[in-house]
Structure formats: structure tokens, C-alpha cells
Amino acid sequence: MTKQKFFANPGIDEMPRTTDVIIIGGGPAGTAALWAIERLAPGTKTVLIEKSDRLGAGSSLASLENYRTCWPALCLAKQMERSVEVFHNADEYLGEGAAHSIAVKERGYLFCAFNESQAAVLKSDVQRLHQIGLTHIEYLDSNEVAHRFGWVGDRVIAAKYDPVAGWLDSNALIYRYAGSANSSKILLGIQDVRIDVENGYVIGVTTPNGHIAAPKVVIAAGAGSRQIGRTAGIELPVILRPRQSFTTGWRHQAFPEDAPMIIGAAPYPHVRPEARDGAIFGWEYTWHNKNVDAAYGTNSKHDAIIDPIYPAAPLKDPRFPSIALALLARQFGHAEGEGFASGNYLRGISHSIGYYVYRDESVAYSTGTDGIERPYDSERAIIDACPDVPGLYISIAHVGHGIMSSPAGGEILASKVLGLPLPDPVFREFGLDVPWAEFDEGVL
Numbered sequence: 001m002t003k004q005k006f007f008a009n010p011g012i013d014e015m016p017r018t019t020d021v022i023i024i025g026g027g028p029a030g031t032a033a034l035w036a037i038e039r040l041a042p043g044t045k046t047v048l049i050e051k052s053d054r055l056g057a058g059s060s061l062a063s064l065e066n067y068r069t070c071w072p073a074l075c076l077a078k079q080m081e082r083s084v085e086v087f088h089n090a091d092e093y094l095g096e097g098a099a100h101s102i103a104v105k106e107r108g109y110l111f112c113a114f115n116e117s118q119a120a121v122l123k124s125d126v127q128r129l130h131q132i133g134l135t136h137i138e139y140l141d142s143n144e145v146a147h148r149f150g151w152v153g154d155r156v157i158a159a160k161y162d163p164v165a166g167w168l169d170s171n172a173l174i175y176r177y178a179g180s181a182n183s184s185k186i187l188l189g190i191q192d193v194r195i196d197v198e199n200g201y202v203i204g205v206t207t208p209n210g211h212i213a214a215p216k217v218v219i220a221a222g223a224g225s226r227q228i229g230r231t232a233g234i235e236l237p238v239i240l241r242p243r244q245s246f247t248t249g250w251r252h253q254a255f256p257e258d259a260p261m262i263i264g265a266a267p268y269p270h271v272r273p274e275a276r277d278g279a280i281f282g283w284e285y286t287w288h289n290k291n292v293d294a295a296y297g298t299n300s301k302h303d304a305i306i307d308p309i310y311p312a313a314p315l316k317d318p319r320f321p322s323i324a325l326a327l328l329a330r331q332f333g334h335a336e337g338e339g340f341a342s343g344n345y346l347r348g349i350s351h352s353i354g355y356y357v358y359r360d361e362s363v364a365y366s367t368g369t370d371g372i373e374r375p376y377d378s379e380r381a382i383i384d385a386c387p388d389v390p391g392l393y394i395s396i397a398h399v400g401h402g403i404m405s406s407p408a409g410g411e412i413l414a415s416k417v418l419g420l421p422l423p424d425p426v427f428r429e430f431g432l433d434v435p436w437a438e439f440d441e442g443v444l
């Protein structure tokens with residue numbers, strides 16, 4: 001008889017009383033942690049607690065589900081290399097049939113340059129990537145762009161191309177992680193989980209459905225992580241920025257179904273084919289929403305917020321789809337009614353929003369020769385033990401790549417929880433005590 005794994009709003013009798021590890025949050029980070037703990041120490045009893053009635057109810061719902069290998073910071077490059085290995089061998093790592101269900105489409109990423117100075121930046125990016133061993137990343141000159149991707153048009157004079165990139169079904173990935181953790185119980189619909197700490201040590205969690213004793217608890221709740229941390233008496237050092245995407249049911253004819261993800265120049269509007277005839281778009285712009293400041297008072301210090309606003313829908317910028325399309329049309333030189341400037345794109349749009357979770361300035365800064373600490377927007381997640389509360393672990397701040405990095409992210413977290421060496425020493429840079437890493441800055 002197969003053991004029941006999923007429990008939706010379990011009654012007190014169904015609640016596990018004790019377990020080895022509790023993971024709070026059922027997104028890519030939390031479910032990958034379940035999977036990796038089972039792989040590294042089979043039989044470890046785990047309980048995952050998710051507040052929603054389904055897994056993957058956070059930022060992954062709004063995501064473009066992309067992955068890429070071209071990361072200039074070594075820790076991120078290694079994290080993606082390992083993660084892509086898992087995606088490429090999904091049946092082996094995630095169980096039979098996983099490759100079919102996660103449906104990897106390896107179509108590449110094409111970063112486009114429209115003038116000489118942008119081309120020079122892409123060229124130097126590629127040099128850096130080659131230096132750290134990513135020799136599959138190519139710099140394409142105008143002839144090569146025209147030869148391989150002529151449909152992008154003659155405004156594109158050069159490109160950086162990552163052929164080991166693409167997209168996948170993130171929901172299927174999350175459920176595959178969960179399904180392959182044989183010793184886990186997954187509790188859905190659990191609101192208001194609180195971490196219990198006694199004499200400074202984690203002893204479990206309390207939920208409205210009952211208490212679960214455990215010596216180790218992992219916070220992997222995306223934008224909700226800071227609030228859970230407070231129940232253990234700590235402030236987790238993260239900030240949130242709302243990010244949007246939109247899907248169209250239409251794509252202009254010249255933009256083929258087998259196209260790579262294309263990324264324009266600053267401010268980097270990006271788009272890829274979606275389903276058969278559609279497309280999915282993103283664009284990350286400096287976010288400072290005065291309405292939010294006035295209504296919620298959470299936005300005075302950063303161009304970011306501290307506590308999430310749920311649902312995030314009121315934060316959607318209604319101009320976002322039309323501005324992203326206009327930017328792409330301008331950069332690619334499409335006249336009114338043509339290409340990205342076609343009015344057909346604006347019919348039947350599905351507009352989404354989620355949070356990017358970043359390190360805050362207390363854990364992401366460089367120190368100059370003058371001794372002054374300068375905060376920066378780090379791309380590095382925090383995957384670590386919390387030194388102030390023994391037994392508490394975090395896998396948070398996965399910014400805009402928490403799906404693509406989740407396999408290796410899960411393994412890093414699992415090695416911390418299980419007291420094993422890190423899979424690669426460079427993963428130490430995901431620690432709370434490493435404020436800066438080389439080339440760790442916004443790359444889109």
C-alpha cells in the first residue's frame with residue numbers, strides 16, 4: 001500500500017507529531033530541499049508545510065520558467081551548471097517520466113546589441129564567461145546573427161548566445177521534487193505556522209492544526225520568509241521587489257516557435273515563444289510605487305518593500321504590457337502595426353505579478369579601500385544555517401532565478417541541514433557571512 005503523502009488541511013489526528021526536518025514553503029526552494037534531503041540521506045523524515053492549497057503558489061506562478069548557464073559569478077555559474085545537469089537527466093534524478101513532464105525546451109538565450117558600445121559589453125561578458133570555463137557561450141557578430149537568427153532584423157548588430165538555455169514546466173518540476181521524496185509528508189492549507197524555539201534551540205513548529213516536534217526547521221517561503229523568521233525571533237535580511245510578466249495568445253509571424261528567448265538592450269525587455277502561437281514577456285524596471293508607500297508605508301527606505309502585500313495584484317502596473325511591447329518594437333525597429341508594434345499583441349493578455357526576493361544591504365555590500373561599505377543588488381541567494389538559532393536553516397532570496405537554480409539550491413541546503421560538506425566549496429558564497437562575490441550583480 002502506498003503511504004499517503006499529501007494532506008490538505010489535515011485534522012489534528014492526521015498531523016505528524018514528530019519528524020526529522022520541517023520545511024516551510026512549497027515553492028521551488030522548499031520542494032527541491034525535500035528532494036535533495038531524501039537523495040543525500042534516504043529515509044530522513046521530512047514534513048513540508050505550505051499555506052496554500054497547492055504547491056508552487058508563490059512567485060513561480062508569475063515566472064517565465066526560463067533557465068540559462070551564462071552567469072558571470074562563479075558560484076551562480078556552478079549552481080546553474082549542476083541544476084541544468086539535473087534538468088538534462090530528469091528521469092534519473094526525478095523519477096521515470098520526469099523528462100516528459102518537465103518538458104525542457106532548450107532553445108537558447110540571445111542577448112542582443114543594437115550599437116557598438118552594447119556590442120563591446122557583450123563581447124567582454126563572453127570573455128569573462130570563457131575565463132570561468134563557460135566556453136559554449138558565443139559572441140555572434142552581425143553576419144552570424146543574420147545567418148542564424150535573420151528574423152530578428154538588421155537592427156541587431158551583435159549578440160551573446162547561450163545555447164544551453166531554455167525553459168521548462170516549473171509546476172511539473174515542483175511536483176516531481178515533492179513526489180520523489182519518499183519519506184516526506186506534505187501538509188497543504190496550513191496557515192499561520194510558527195517556529196518554536198526553546199532555550200535558544202529550534203524544537204519544532206506550531207500550527208492551528210497541531211504541534212510538530214523537530215530539531216531542524218527550514219524557512220523556504222519566498223516573500224513570506226521574513227514573517228516566519230520573526231516567529232523564531234529573528235529578522236531575515238531580505239527585501240522584495242514586485243516583478244511582472246504577461247502572456248499573449250498571439251505572436252507575430254516572423255517570430256518563430258523554435259526561437260530562443262530574446263533579450264533587448266537596457267532596460268532589457270525580454271520575450272520568448274509560449275505554447276504554439278503565443279509569447280511570454282518580462283522586463284525588470286526600477287520599482288518605486290508611491291501608491292504603495294502611501295497605502296502601506298513599507299517603501300520609504302528602499303525601492304523595494306519589506307513585508308509582502310497579498311494579494312500582489314493591486315501592485316500590477318497596467319501600462320506594463322504596452323510599454324514592454326513598445327520598448328521591444330523600438331529596439332528591433334518595428335513600425336506601427338508591425339512585429340512587436342502590432343495591436344494583436346494587446347488582445348487577450350494575461351498579466352501576472354510576483355516578488356523577487358533579494359538580500360538586503362546588511363548582507364550584500366562591497367567594502368572599498370576607504371573602508372566604506374557600499375550596498376549592491378546581489379543575485380546570490382542565502383542558503384545557510386542561521387547562526388543565532390541553532391536548528392534553523394534558510395533557503396531564501398532566490399531573486400529572478402529560483403526555478404533554474406533549484407536543484408543545486410536544494411542540494412546546498414540539504415548538505416547544510418545534514419552537516420555534510422558542500423557539493424562545491426564555492427557554494428560557501430551563498431552564506432549569510434559572505435557580503436560580496438565577484439561579478440555578482442544584476443545581469444538582466
Ligand SMILES: Cc1cc2nc3c(=O)[nH]c(=O)nc-3n(C[C@H](O)[C@H](O)[C@H](O)COP(=O)(O)OP(=O)(O)OC[C@H]3O[C@@H](n4cnc5c(N)ncnc54)[C@H](O)[C@@H]3O)c2cc1C
Nearest residue numbers: 025027029051057058059064066222224354401402403404
Ligand atoms: C515575473 C517573474 C519572472 C520570473 N522568471 C523566472 C525565470 O524565468 N526563471 C527562474 O528560474 N525564476 C524566475 N522567477 C523567479 C522565481 O519565480 C523565484 O525565484 C522562485 O519562485 C523562488 O522560489 P521560492 O521557493 O524561494 O519562493 P516562491 O516560489 O515564492 O514559493 C514560496 C512558497 O512558500 C509558500 N509560503 C509563503 N508563506 C508561507 C507561510 N507562512 N507558510 C507556509 N507556506 C508559505 C508560498 O505559498 C509558496 O508556495 C521569476 C519571478 C517573477 C516574479
